[in-house]
Amino acid sequence: MLTRKATAHQGTLPEAGVILATNPASTATGNILAKTMDRRTFLKRSGLVAGGGALATQLPYNMIGSAEAADVAKDKTGVETKRTVCTHCSVGCAVDAVVENGVWTRQEPVFDSPLNLGAHCAKGASVREHGHGEHRLKYPMKLVNGKYQKISWEQALNEVSEKLLAIRKESGPDATYWVGSSKQSNEQAYLFRKFVSFFGTNNMDHQARICHSTTVAGVANTWGYGAMTNSYNDMQFSKAALYIGSNAAEAHPVSMLHMLHAKENGCKMIVVDPRFTRTAAKADVFTRIRSGTDIPFIWGMLYHIFNNGWEDKEYIAARVFGLDKVKEEIMTWTPDRVQDVTGIPEAEVLRIAEMLAKNKPSTVVWCMGQTQHTIGNANVRAMCILQLVLGNVGVSGGGTNIFRGHDNVQGATDVGPNPDSLPGYYGLAAGSWKHWCAVWGVDYEWVKGQFASQAMMEKSGITVSRWIDGVLEANENIDQDSNLRAVVYWGMAPNSQTRGLEMVEAMKKLDLLVVVDPYPSATASMSAMMRKDGVYLLPACTQFETVGSATASNRSIQWREKVIEPLFESKPDHTLMYAFAKKFGFEKELCKNIKIDKDKQGWDEPNVEDILREINRGTWTIGYTGQSPERLKLHMKHMQTFDIKTLRANGGPCDGEYFGLPWPCYGTPELKHPGTPNLYDTSKHVMDGGGNFRANFGVERDGVSLLAADGSASKGAALQIGYPEFDHVLLKKLGWWDDLTETEKQAAEGKNWKTDLSGGIQRVVLKIYGCHPFGNAKARALVWNFPDPVPLHREPMYSPRPDLVEKYPQPADKKVFWRLPTMYKSLQDKVKNISKDYPLIMTSGRLVEYEGGGDETRSNPWLAELQQDMFVEVNPRDANDAGFRNGEYMWVETPTKGRMKMRAQVTERVAPGTVFLPFHFAGWWQGKDMLEYYPEGAAPIVRGESVNQGTTYGYDSVTMMQESKTTLCRVTKA
Amino acid sequence: MARMKFLCDAERCIECNGCVTACKNENETPWGVNRRRVVTINDGVPGERSVSVACMHCSDAPCMAVCPTDCFYKTEEGVVLHDKDMCIGCGYCFFACPFGAPQFPNGPSAFAARGKMDKCTFCAGGPEENGSKAEFEKYGRNRLAEGKLPLCAEMCSTKALLAGDAPVISDIYRDRVMHRGKGGEAWGWATAYGRPENANEGAKEQKREGAK
DSSP, X not given: OOOSSOOOOTTSOTTSSOOOOOOGGGGOOOOHHHHHHHHHHHHHHXXXXXXXXXXXXXXXXXXXXXXSOOOSXXXXXXXXXXXXXXXXXXXXXXXXXXXXXXXXXXXXXXXXXXXXXXXXXXXXXXXXXXXXXXXXXXXXXXXXXXXXXXXXHHHHHHHHHHHHHHHXXXXXXXXXXXXXXXXXXXXXXXXXXXXXXXXXXXXXXXXXXXTTHHHHHHHHHHHSOOSOSSOTGGXXXXXXXXXXXXXHHHHSTTHHHHHHHHHHTTOEEEEEESBOOTTGGGOSEEEEOOTTOHHHHHHHHHHHHHHTTOSOHHHHHHHEESHHHHHHHHTTOOHHHHHHHHOOOHHHHHHHHHHHHHSSSEEEEEOHHHHSSTTHHHHHHHHHHHHHHTTOTTSTTOSEEEOOSSTTHHHHHHHSOBTTXXXXXXXXXXXXXHHXXXXXXXXXXXXXXXSSOHHHHTSOOOOGGGHHHHHHSOXXXXXXXXXXXXXXXXXXXXXXXXXXXXXXXXXXXXXXXXXXXXXXXXXXXXXXXXXXXXXXXXXXXXXXXXXXXXXXXXXXXXXXXXXXXXXXXXXXXXXXXXXXXXXXXXHXXXXXXXXXXEOTTSOEEEOHHHHHHHHHHHOTTTTOSSOOHHHHHHHXXXXXXXXXXXOBBOSSTTTTOBTTXXXXXXXXXXXXXXXXXXXXXXXXXXXXXXXXXXXXXXXXXXXXXXXXXXXXXXXXXXXXXXXXOXXXXXXXXXXXXXXXXXXXXXXXXXXXXXXOXXXXXXXXXXXXXXXXXXXXXXXXXXXXXXXXXXXXOXXXXXXXXXXXXXXXXXXXXXXXXXXXXXXXXXXXXXXXXGGGTXXXXXXEEOOTTOOXXXXXXXXXXXXXXXXXXOEEEEOHHHHHHHTOOTTOEEEEEOTTOOEEEEEEEEOTTBOTTEEEEESOOOEEETTEEOGGGSOTXXXXXSOEXXXXXXXXXXXXXXXXXXXXXXXXXXXXXX | OOOEEEEEOTTTOOOOOHHHHHHHHHHOOOTTOOSOEEEEESTTSTTOEEEEESOOOOTTOHHHHHOTTOOEEEOTTSOEEEOTTTOOOOOHHHHXXXXXXXXXXXXXXXXXXXXXXXOOOTTBXXXXXXXXXXXXXXXXXXXXXXXXXXXXXXXXXXXXXXXXXXXXXXXXXXXXXXXXXXOOOOTTHHHHHSOGGGHHHHHHHHHHHHHX
């Protein structure tokens, strides 16, 4: 029987691992008994026996600790231990890498890390394999007559840059598209934003678009910042936790360390999901929901909460704006209506609502199950409203614990290549450009001259979810001069984006496709399948081969040491950006304040610490200013001093600071802000990591004040009332201006807390008056600037319920949205009855062994052995109706004529009417292995059909998030 | 004297396979040889539980009893090891083992052609010199000799898999059981984890827990 664990195909992988020596010459056995005796006496001496017990008491729920002193000589010459961080998810698990003479030989757990306490999942426990990298892209390659050929770096850089410059000359800079990466360090992601800006376009994006863009937009517009409010560790304080659209046991396994400990101490764990996930298997309560109906469920809970008077009235009055309007909508969601739409009976909804309301602080966790919908922005706001009504935000043990995906997707969102913003969410207005030009030390007019026009400079670029339409859409329908002619895939997998059938057509039509990646990725094979030339593959190295910082989901920033030198001919991303900048002629501007070092091969390498210092000098909005390289390194060195529940250092050189200086860490590094463990927490002083909701949307709306009520402010603030954000005018009005030094005054004149490069305004407001630089306002239950100010349920584009499409339709189509026409209602009407032919809901998700598009992890033999086949989970009823059995090959077919061949896993994990496909596979196309299209020796070990070959059209009405969690399909016997 | 044991807490195991890849990483076992694996019952339905299984380093090991060349030996710490130089790859140990621990590099082929048996060593190497190249190539790392515990347990994502001296890990487990009020029904609890100096205590305890 096929289970989730693949049966081992023995002997199919001759190159993997070390074969155990069975050399007959070594059979001189010697005296085994004597050797055993040796070991026994040795163990006695080593104190191993006593060692285990002592550690168990030191670590209250972590029972494993390395025992004490050992005799085996460790001070071998040439052996070093480097501290780095796993690159596979946002938990931020620390790794100690043992390096012998430049080779990564061993991986040791870091028990001192307050985030993971030494723990790893399958991916984290296997990162040393990156140091082997047998399936990596080893040198630059070029597609010649349908086959990839090795070329030199010089040839690659020359040809690629010449072609890009030619396209820019002929069609303008907006004819190029740059897909950046959440796998890059903060410094690389930041430099990439700057690099593409200097090329002259906002056409850039990264993984966050298709993972949590709806969260970032929805949550930031509700209360200030688009990030996880609390931390994995803080969940140990929760009394109840609702996971909705998150399979943490597979996607963030080490987060479960904290949750399961909380559960042992009485926390109620609730999972709401279309699937009985491995997370559900650990829950106290599991309820199945129809995919894409989150809002009716949340409103259903709030209906009971309001009816029973369980809301936190005082909190709402002091800190929430616009709830009345939302409540009107909520109260229309009567239990029968909720059950009709979601499939969840009233008793279950009431039970969960009561658990959350009566076991406070209660927290909520969500991931892609909430975000990847056309109404993702509304789903996440409904979750925020639930937590606001319960008074759970800004509270330890509460909050919205939004688990991010990639290891640095939070950081890349904060300071990286976003099409609609400069680093730090400054936006694209002229003032934002001028702020950053001042930080970069370049002339604003020069940057403007790099763009096609000022209008294009201030217009949001195309999103990565839609680049294919930038190529394929008729030119008169797009909001830029030329269609896209060149695409650079710099650290992202194409099989994670929807509408694969159209993607290969777009790849065919391009003039130039460039892939920069440690692994050649599905981009290489998909494009080689479609064309004969015009594709370049450039080897980048992994984060283990360079230095830099990464922001975990809880906003803690960790510094990675370089473990090994870049393998083969690969180079770090920032080195490659600089090499291209030289070809484009703006390397001086790119690194005005950044020292250039020489690497071992004599390449110019921008100094990573200098890049971080530049981020520190400019990113005032979200407090990326206090995390200097020196402070981050100190935290990495003294991890053992941080508390595993509060993350606060108790004594030692980081005393009072929170681990990784979770942003916002305001002011200059010299201000010594400790970082913010839980956002908006009024029970703490702002210089202790406290805060309140942000005043980002004016001071009043329709005659109603948006500022917090009197008496609601962070602990010890000089102003115990609501107040607007600080600028030079307010400072002068309050008589605080003279607290600035003379130099600070000069810098702060005419500026606000976000643009004062001296940090003086932040220093005075925080340190002297204990106030919050961004003001003190109410959270917005009503986000008036969004298409649905009150979150509304809308049926998915491809819905199995035509009757509900009538009642809850998509909005009207948009003519120009992120430079592209976007369909909503017209398409939904067209496919309203398509469920007759495609009756099953198709949803997708993660496997613990793989990550993202999976090229990297499917190339790792230790992981690949555990999942050898693409599969689909089908309920026994649907499998029997279609006539196939467990383990057999079958077809999944979708309305776009997508056809995907894979094995069936017949299981009750999914309900009748729903199928689930993991999204990590690529390398098969409509039943055929694409091995021949990969560069020789660089194909992943495991290949399979990609779910996104068959996914359908549908985009969020605010952020252009793709709809990949709910569409329709049918299954047939192969 | 210590008795080294594994104990997997099924209430904590989330089937993440971290233990499996940690073992691969540390011992560099080839594709197809799995010293450790995670077994799931009731997969996909309520009651789903997983446990990580490897050699349990039995108190009275059946593999030792059946081996025709007597290649097994037990250390003072209760770790069951074997000498690959003496192993003839007959596979008797595999049939005797209730946990499926013995692995063969050439898979289920005929007698002897299976290759020398390989199994979990509790990261304690083998008869070769501690920490030597020969020991590593035949048996993997010897962490015990370095004062460390098996990497699978050290890296377990939820600290479900415990390794160490039986009284120590049983205390930890007992503490969790008390907090959750359930879960003390681990099979073989008294036999494997009870304190030797109080031979009856474990048995009594199991009775008490069974009566709950």
